[in-house]
Amino acid sequence: MTVRTHVEDPILQMRSITKRFPGVVALSDVSLTVQRGEIHAICGENGAGKSTLMKVLSGVYPAGSYDGEILLEGEPVSFSGINDSEARGIVIIHQELALVPHLSVAENIFLGNEQSTAGVINWHETNVKAVELMERVGLRENPVTPVGTLGVGKQQLIEIAKALSKNVRLLILDEPTAALNDDDSEHLLGLIRDLREEGVTCIIISHKLGEIAAVADSTTVIRDGSTIETLDMHDGSTPEQTTARIIRGMVGRDMEHMYPEREVEIGEEIFRIEDWHVTHPTQPDRVVVDGASLYVRAGEVVGIAGLMGAGRTELAMSVFGRSWGREITGTVSMHGKPVQIRDVSDAIEHGIAYVSEDRKQYGLNLIEDVRRNVTAAGLKKLAPAGWVNANEEIAVAERYRSSLNIKSPSVLSVVEKLSGGNQQKVVLSKWLYTEPELLILDEPTRGIDVGAKFEIYSIINELAAAGKAILVISSELPEVLGLCDRIYTLSVGRITGEVDAAEATQEGLMELMTKETDR
Amino acid sequence: MVAFTGAVSAVVVIREGMPWWVGVLAALITGALVGVWQGFWVAVVGIPAFIVTLAGMLIFRGLTMQTLDNVSLSPFPSEYQYIAGGFLNGLLGGPGYDVFTLVIGALAAVGFAWSQWRNRMRKLEYRQPVEALWLFAVRVLLVAAIIMAFAWRLANARGTPVVLILLAALVLLYGFVTQRTVFGRHIYAMGGNLQAAKLSGVKTRRVNFLLFINMGLLAAVAGIVYSARSNSAQPGAGFMFELDAIAAAFIGGAAVTGGVGKVQGAIIGGLIMAVMSNGMQIMGIDQSTQNVVRGVVLVLAVAFDVWNKKRATADR
Numbered sequence: 125m126t127v128r129t130h131v132e133d134p135i136l137q138m139r140s141i142t143k144r145f146p147g148v149v150a151l152s153d154v155s156l157t158v159q160r161g162e163i164h165a166i167c168g169e170n171g172a173g174k175s176t177l178m179k180v181l182s183g184v185y186p187a188g189s190y191d192g193e194i195l196l197e198g199e200p201v202s203f204s205g206i207n208d209s210e211a212r213g214i215v216i217i218h219q220e221l222a223l224v225p226h227l228s229v230a231e232n233i234f235l236g237n238e239q240s241t242a243g244v245i246n247w248h249e250t251n252v253k254a255v256e257l258m259e260r261v262g263l264r265e266n267p268v269t270p271v272g273t274l275g276v277g278k279q280q281l282i283e284i285a286k287a288l289s290k291n292v293r294l295l296i297l298d299e300p301t302a303a304l305n306d307d308d309s310e311h312l313l314g315l316i317r318d319l320r321e322e323g324v325t326c327i328i329i330s331h332k333l334g335e336i337a338a339v340a341d342s343t344t345v346i347r348d349g350s351t352i353e354t355l356d357m358h359d360g361s362t363p364e365q366t367t368a369r370i371i372r373g374m375v376g377r378d379m380e381h382m383y384p385e386r387e388v389e390i391g392e393e394i395f396r397i398e399d400w401h402v403t404h405p406t407q408p409d410r411v412v413v414d415g416a417s418l419y420v421r422a423g424e425v426v427g428i429a430g431l432m433g434a435g436r437t438e439l440a441m442s443v444f445g446r447s448w449g450r451e452i453t454g455t456v457s458m459h460g461k462p463v464q465i466r467d468v469s470d471a472i473e474h475g476i477a478y479v480s481e482d483r484k485q486y487g488l489n490l491i492e493d494v495r496r497n498v499t500a501a502g503l504k505k506l507a508p509a510g511w512v513n514a515n516e517e518i519a520v521a522e523r524y525r526s527s528l529n530i531k532s533p534s535v536l537s538v539v540e541k542l543s544g545g546n547q548q549k550v551v552l553s554k555w556l557y558t559e560p561e562l563l564i565l566d567e568p569t570r571g572i573d574v575g576a577k578f579e580i581y582s583i584i585n586e587l588a589a590a591g592k593a594i595l596v597i598s599s600e601l602p603e604v605l606g607l608c609d610r611i612y613t614l615s616v617g618r619i620t621g622e623v624d625a626a627e628a629t630q631e632g633l634m635e636l637m638t639k640e641t642d643r
Numbered sequence: 644m645v646a647f648t649g650a651v652s653a654v655v656v657i658r659e660g661m662p663w664w665v666g667v668l669a670a671l672i673t674g675a676l677v678g679v680w681q682g683f684w685v686a687v688v689g690i691p692a693f694i695v696t697l698a699g700m701l702i703f704r705g706l707t708m709q710t711l712d713n714v715s716l717s718p719f720p721s722e723y724q725y726i727a728g729g730f731l732n733g734l735l736g737g738p739g740y741d742v743f744t745l746v747i748g749a750l751a752a753v754g755f756a757w758s759q760w761r762n763r764m765r766k767l768e769y770r771q772p773v774e775a776l777w778l779f780a781v782r783v784l785l786v787a788a789i790i791m792a793f794a795w796r797l798a799n800a801r802g803t804p805v806v807l808i809l810l811a812a813l814v815l816l817y818g819f820v821t822q823r824t825v826f827g828r829h830i831y832a833m834g835g836n837l838q839a840a841k842l843s844g845v846k847t848r849r850v851n852f853l854l855f856i857n858m859g860l861l862a863a864v865a866g867i868v869y870s871a872r873s874n875s876a877q878p879g880a881g882f883m884f885e886l887d888a889i890a891a892a893f894i895g896g897a898a899v900t901g902g903v904g905k906v907q908g909a910i911i912g913g914l915i916m917a918v919m920s921n922g923m924q925i926m927g928i929d930q931s932t933q934n935v936v937r938g939v940v941l942v943l944a945v946a947f948d949v950w951n952k953k954r955a956t957a958d959r
Contacts, residue, residue: 469844489835
């Protein structure tokens, strides 16, 4: 690597950061150095620890809840909350924008930082200053316009204007262009460059490698909670070389023995969707799934690889009884015959099961016990005449507890107290009990430890061996490669590729997943 | 709604001179219709239940006043009063005590023992752990003894109150519905995690709608009993009942966040509230003080629930 031309002048140093959650080490000994006035990109797969690191930095996880130290301009700092870090000029803009849709642009910019004397807001000053800030980000809007009426791209700019109003010196952008179209992205990246000229240091978390190659001065790659390397983007190598190196850093992990072996015996087609379109429920101009077609055969494990925001979950949930989105069009067929699925019970009736990526929010009734969670979706089977056979119910729950090896004191234990892996097995049991033909698994191993992952993989293999069709959504490439027979890649709502897992490489998939198709 | 259904029944029975059971039927139908109205706004249109209930309180209070022309209607015929104030007595005669009441008590005790025994047998059939036989016997005998002792007291007083039978029937019915039926399960599932319930195929709107109709029916039952007990339908009947009901539910172990609580709990909560009010009434405590005490009890009950939950989370 060539020697950097400019002087070492770190604005931020994070040293040996280790952050543990119960049962999981999210960050282990991560170090990050950001030079003053640079654009520093952070890359990594979903769940690699990028967001956790930024939360540590911004004080969302207060000092003391992690190990290691943070130096800001050479001096150690300990933030106990987001207000502390903002006072020092560190502002984080999350992927999900934190704007209040019904308040005006100016009100949003100065939210929490109101321009007031003695508690009385000076509206004139608020609006005038808002216009000044908006000019800096290249936004020409009336400051009294409600934010909700503007597009996502403009909202993103308002977030940046808001950051500027706080005298930001270190701006952190989490996936800033994930929801933007090409023009808006281009404008945003230009703005980030301009800010660099004004002396604002920028950390940008992004999946879009083309973007990173275009805008970043250096890039840190994080994988599995550890820093892999920091690349100088001006070291003379071509963008292709750099991108390849980043991809290698993001995915290169030992895949041996992670995935159990399986005999593949593929049968007839079970499930197929054609020309599937889904529109965002609140943003009518945003097509989230754009003409997707795919099929799954009996005994086959098919992967959908896509990064966050690619429309994976939206695709699955819209198929599963129209649980997400509006203006859903396209056809669903089971066994080659088109079926009408209007709601979740229709989907269950047709033998479709969907295991959500967010088990606490969408999968489990946390305050209920294992038994009742297991039977929640297939309760009708226990109650042919309307009342539940309570003893049979316990027997059913016991059966799944032992066959899926759910570690809980009994089937009457409340699921809230179980570990992530065991909770996931409870959700799996719930759907297995409905005897589905197609099982859609959305990030089935998110937030669970390696041992439990292996068990989940084994269960998936057994199900496939029993002739079920399985659709696995995952952003972890090794998982997709290790588990699936065939893989579709999804990028910004479109299927950008269909590859045989035996021939696929992580690099090849990542390229398809980050492909930015024309709109 | 308690007042409204009571008023409707009063108009039918007292003003129109219809038999008592027509009044009861009219009240129940009115209750169900009110439930349909409320359920429509909540489950179909999607207005927050709190707002709909608040609006409903105003609407039906107003309609009560119109129905009654702002005066109380009384008295009800004695058959009607019998629902709330009557006793089943002397049906089988008896020397100084009511045999019929004892028979009812004995039936309840035997019924309890039999259902417990059946349950135990079923559990054994499914190879589930059961308590030791002697423990089982002692428990069943103890409960049976309590039931019989209670029946003995009643038999020596005025016999079996009709309301008690009504209450027992409701408790059994709702206990069964909430604990043993698919519908009941869906209610708990929705309370525990609405999103997860939806994604498990629970038709949440339909369940919500039916629940409101059910609430309407129950309010009608309360309206009938209340009007029969006070032997009149008053424009101001059932005032602040909603708070007593909320208090009863919370004291009985329901949670603000939903998804927990049982019929038995609510009954216990209701009994505590009622005994407290009644006791204070008998002691001659000032109405204003009574309100303060009831309010404090409600806050404490919910505070206990919140505190309990915090502790449970801290445990993990």
